[in-house]
Amino acid sequence: MAKSHSLRGQVAIVGVGDTEVGKVPELSATGLCIDAAKRALDDAGLTKSDIDGLVTCNSMAEPHMYHAEAMAEHLQIFPSYCVSAGAGGGTTFAVLYQAALAILHGICNRVLISMADSLRTGLTREQAMVMQSSSGHPQFETPYGATVPGYYALIANAYMHRYGVSAEQMAAVAVTARAHAALHPGAQMRTPLTVEDVLASRMIADPLRLLDCSLVSDGGAAVVLARAEEAGEGPHQPVYLLGAGEGHGHEHISQAENLTSSHARQAGERAYAMAGLGPQDIDFVELYDCFTPVVLIELEDLGFCGRGEAGAFVAEGHTRLGGTLPMNTHGGLLSHCHPGNPGAMFALTEAVRQLRGEAGERQVVDAETALVHAQGGILSSHCTAILGRGR
Amino acid sequence: MSVNAKPLPPINPDTQPFWDGCAQGRLLLQRCGDCGHLQFYPRMLCAACGSRTLDWAESCGRGTVKTFTIIRRAVSAAFEPDVPYVVALVELEEGPTLMSNIIGCDPAVVAIGQPVRVTFETRAESVAVPQFEPMP
Numbered sequence: 001m002a003k004s005h006s007l008r009g010q011v012a013i014v015g016v017g018d019t020e021v022g023k024v025p026e027l028s029a030t031g032l033c034i035d036a037a038k039r040a041l042d043d044a045g046l047t048k049s050d051i052d053g054l055v056t057c058n059s060m061a062e063p064h065m066y067h068a069e070a071m072a073e074h075l076q077i078f079p080s081y082c083v084s085a086g087a088g089g090g091t092t093f094a095v096l097y098q099a100a101l102a103i104l105h106g107i108c109n110r111v112l113i114s115m116a117d118s119l120r121t122g123l124t125r126e127q128a129m130v131m132q133s134s135s136g137h138p139q140f141e142t143p144y145g146a147t148v149p150g151y152y153a154l155i156a157n158a159y160m161h162r163y164g165v166s167a168e169q170m171a172a173v174a175v176t177a178r179a180h181a182a183l184h185p186g187a188q189m190r191t192p193l194t195v196e197d198v199l200a201s202r203m204i205a206d207p208l209r210l211l212d213c214s215l216v217s218d219g220g221a222a223v224v225l226a227r228a229e230e231a232g233e234g235p236h237q238p239v240y241l242l243g244a245g246e247g248h249g250h251e252h253i254s255q256a257e258n259l260t261s262s263h264a265r266q267a268g269e270r271a272y273a274m275a276g277l278g279p280q281d282i283d284f285v286e287l288y289d290c291f292t293p294v295v296l297i298e299l300e301d302l303g304f305c306g307r308g309e310a311g312a313f314v315a316e317g318h319t320r321l322g323g324t325l326p327m328n329t330h331g332g333l334l335s336h337c338h339p340g341n342p343g344a345m346f347a348l349t350e351a352v353r354q355l356r357g358e359a360g361e362r363q364v365v366d367a368e369t370a371l372v373h374a375q376g377g378i379l380s381s382h383c384t385a386i387l388g389r390g391r
Numbered sequence: 392m393s394v395n396a397k398p399l400p401p402i403n404p405d406t407q408p409f410w411d412g413c414a415q416g417r418l419l420l421q422r423c424g425d426c427g428h429l430q431f432y433p434r435m436l437c438a439a440c441g442s443r444t445l446d447w448a449e450s451c452g453r454g455t456v457k458t459f460t461i462i463r464r465a466v467s468a469a470f471e472p473d474v475p476y477v478v479a480l481v482e483l484e485e486g487p488t489l490m491s492n493i494i495g496c497d498p499a500v501v502a503i504g505q506p507v508r509v510t511f512e513t514r515a516e517s518v519a520v521p522q523f524e525p526m527p
Contacts, residue, residue: 133467139400140432141490143520145462145470146478153460154480161458161503205478206461254480254490255432259458 002280008274009391011100012231012238013219013223014110015044016349017275021219021337023285025121029059032116032134032220033071036345040112040222045235051224053102053111055083055095057341060131061122071114081108088376089288090246091115092344093383097244099225109227115342116220137252146205149213151253151378153205156293158259160207162344163308165296167207171198172315173292174211174334180321181331183362189335212292214333221345223352229391239352242369243277245270253378264301264373264382271384272303277369284354284364285325286347286372289332298373299327302384316330322373326364329354344374348385397469399518408447409433413519420421420487422448431487451508454483454523461498477501481523495524 017039019032027035033056041048054077054107056068064070067084081102085095092115123131136142136151146154159165175195181187201210231238247263247270250256261289272278279302289295289300296310304325305313313319319327330336330350333343351370353359369388375381402410409432412419420429423437424444436443457478465471477493479501493501494510507523514520 046473129467137432137490138398139402139406143398143400143514144478144490144492145466145473145476146460146490147462147464147466149464150460150462150466150478154458154478157460157503158458203463205463208460254488259480290518313418 007097007100007244009240010031010140010228011103011225011243012228012240014226014231014234014238015040015224015353016219016222016352017043018186018346018361019116019219021186021217021339023120024218026233027118027218029062029116029118029122030071030074031138032118032218033059033114036116036202037098037112037114038213038221040114040224044224045225046110048075048077051110051112052079053099053108054079055099055111056084057086057091057115058084058339059117060127061118079108081111086341088341088381089290089344089374090376090381090383091156091341092348092374093244093372093385094246096225096385097241098350100241103225103227105352111225112222113225114220114222115345117339118184118218119216119340120218122218125204127279133269136338137254141252143234149208150205152291152294153208153261154253155297155379156207156291157295158177162260163311165293165308165311167199168195169311169315170212170292170296171195173289173295174198175330176314176320177334178333178360180329181335183321184330184336186299187336188217189331196275200367207293214290214338215335216234217338217339219337219346220342223345223348228333237356237389239355239387241385242330242388243271245274245384247382248379250275251377251380256379260297261301262297262375262379262382264298264375264384267373267382267384268302271371271386274388277349277386281369282325282371283367284329285327286329286332286351286370287327288344288347288374289328289334290338292334294379296328296377297379302349302373303370321362321364329359329364344372346381347372347374351387355387395468397514399514400520405435410518412447412449413511413521414517416511418450418452418521419447420450420485421445429485429487431489438443447465450483450485450509453526454481454507456493456501456503456505457482457488458503459493459501479523481507489521490519491523493524494522
């Protein structure tokens with residue numbers, strides 16, 4: 001296994017910014033990306049001329065051939081490191097440590113990562129239809145008419161069948177997310193939910209019901225990364241990158257070697273190894289909750305629960321604020337917002353706010369160390385990052 | 392992209408023999424001439440040993456439902472008349488897994504582990520896609 005311990009504590013997040021989320025028709029996808037960037041720069045006490053690295057991801061609503069370059073032009077910055085990343089939802093944390101490497105190797109000094117999209121109000125009918133119909137392998141999946149919830153339902157059904165996890169336990173993931181979103185003033189959906197509400201919502205693709213599925217949102221978020229040595233110069237407590245790791249299993253779900261676990265396990269093991277930490281050292285987690293069962297598989301793959309035990313773990317309340325492992329403290333993709341590829345950026349900005357102690361009513365007490373995880377494709381490409389107040 | 396017709400597979404030179412097989416009512420797998428590995432979907436190299444020496448072998452067409460879902464909200468207008476329809480992963484007796492639909496039965500009776508057999512749906516002249524139905 002490759003040795004990669006040198007990143008620990010070398011780079012810190014010194015600024016974060018979230019746009020308004022939900023329906024934001026007054027801003028384009030480009031506008032949201034720039035708005036998030038400006039908010040993160042302001043938070044860091046920096047101006048655009050302090051930035052010499054820029055990372056974005058492309059927008060579906062307002063795509064650019066070369067997205068990061070277009071955003072640099074829009075901002076009128078002239079970076080020495082400029083890339084638009086594309087690994088679906090897993091993009092966020094992969095670019096986080098790749099940007100850290102660019103800083104450590106002297107390619108640039110400060111990287112702005114800004115991602116946004118307008119999936120709620122910005123897509124034309126045709127764009128929405130093409131987006132929906134173009135997932136899956138063009139020859140060996142798309143002809144059979146599955147939807148994105150349908151692909152995830154294949155996993156959900158296999159997981160429930162193998163471990164006897166119940167619909168009520170899956171619903172508890174959505175209920176917990178909503179309870180946390182209710183404490184976040186900016187969340188898209190804040191009305192509390194019950195397990196009965198989830199089970200009464202309409203079936204989309206058995207066994208997934210509407211409230212097992214994440215939101216469709218406009219929104220964007222950004223962070224600023226800097227060398228750890230310089231991180232203390234800003235107005236806020238720096239949050240250090242302690243570990244990161246990727247794991248890639250398949251791209252198309254019909255090629256998955258296993259339907260009830262994923263390469264989140266490898267991503268997590270690599271991140272833990274770099275950080276020199278294990279699941280027992282983590283105070284809270286922000287996981288990728290595009291659909292409720294995904295969270296359960298992630299909790300198991302990342303070592304927080306035994307196989308088949310995550311449903312009971314969540315249903316018993318362990319992942320609620322005040323529980324042993326608070327999870328998705330902002331409400332996650334299920335209740336805070338989900339603008340597509342940028343979705344996990346909000347998990348990152350939330351983790352930073354928690355570690356700074358700025359999360360208000362939803363603050364995790366004594367939060368020192370966080371694990372954030374994102375995946376893209378259909379449980380395909382995974383990236384885990386571990387963040388801490390200390391180096 | 393037209394959403395009024397069910398999508399046709401964008402066949403390429405690597406996969407042409409597979410789709411030719413479907414048009415003739417035969418489900419073809421690739422077999423490695425060096426290590427004997429059987430694979431689906433068709434590709435350039437053996438996924439087990441990396442060999443370029445690949446040949447075609449006909450599947451018996453029987454398999455079991457590894458997992459499935461019932462789609463209640465169609466992906467496009469072309470699939471709306473089929474709602475509710477079953478999308479499944481089928482594990483063939485020879486080992487490889489493929490995605491398909493389970494047809495010819497009430498979606499409510501489809502189950503994990505259910506034995507199924509291949510049939511083909513003609514979508515265009517010389518283009519047929521594999522479908523599966525419960526074993527009689």
